[in-house]
């Protein structure tokens with residue numbers, strides 16, 4: 450078996466460009482079909498990372514999903530009281546694994562992989578039916594989804610047979626022509642879940658990639674209509690994270706026009722169905738590269754284009770195995786290797802957040818200094 454030798458531990462500790470070389474090699478050797486093993490000299494010995502095991506196929510995923518899970522707290526811990534988080538996951542269904550979104554701040558493409566592995570419709574419906582046999586099931590499925598809800602049921606043929614492309618992303622900067630998103634299977638699945646006696650509501654709480662919806666000319670519109678009419682209640686959370694092109698580029702996220710198009714479609718569908726539902730947005734402050742001026746752009750866009758005032762934004766938290774964390778640590782743009790502004794001061798990070806969530810003009814906008 451082929452092994453690639455990474456720059457040595459000593460080299461990557463002392464040279465940030467070598468660190469980026471190492472990360473690139475690590476990142477591009479995560480696919481079970483195409484990955485090579487990695488090795489790295491550490492002091493006088495070698496650290497070896499073998500290539501990942503093959504993914505579970507649909508049949509194997511179905512078998513794992515059909516095991517007799519208790520869906521409850523371990524009896525040993527019952528006396529310590531309720532676990533709130535269990536309410537969110539107890540009656541939720543994971544339809545697939547993997548994500549090819551490759552947002553720079555997210556580690557899922559590394560730890561779950563970029564290839565979608567979907568369960569069969571039959572297996573998912575069986576699980577939904579099983580819920581109705583539980584005494585404490587109130588007819589509500591809290592989520593039918595995965596890392597990204599609308600990646601269920603289709604995948605690029607090249608990726609399945611030969612592994613992921615090394616020098617190309619499936620969705621960034623534009624959708625790869627080989628992907629061909631289709632929401633057909635998801636629509637069929639959701640309708641069948643709704644038809645199960647005892648199911649009153651099945652939410653889609655997992656994130657939805659709106660650019661996949663707009664790229665699916667045949668079923669994207671119908672899919673969103675299904676969601677608006679049946680699978681949300683009052684609000685739908687989406688994750689543009691930012692709107693400034695420079696920051697979106699660093700985040701690996703689609704441009705703001707796809708957000709605008711999606712909002713227009715969402716509002717139109719709500720109007721047609723007589724519902725008063727709205728979008729809420731996940732936003733990130735202080736991502737590497739982001740300065741206060743970028744947050745001000747975001748605030749202006751939210752006010753003038755989205756016509757809303759964000760109530761929440763998350764301060765960027767470096768997560769292991771991501772390009773954003775690589776930027777945070779090295780202070781370099783990994784693609785160009787040029788220096789990148791990184792906000793490291795905790796108070797100034799909070800200030801970036803405050804610009805977006807402030808109800809009035811933030812007091813520090815003109816010359817305030819902490």
Ligand code: SF4
Pocket residue numbers: 605606607608612613614617618619625626627628
């Ligand atoms: S061909 Fe396109 S969709 Fe398929 S793995 Fe490569 S980049 Fe992704």
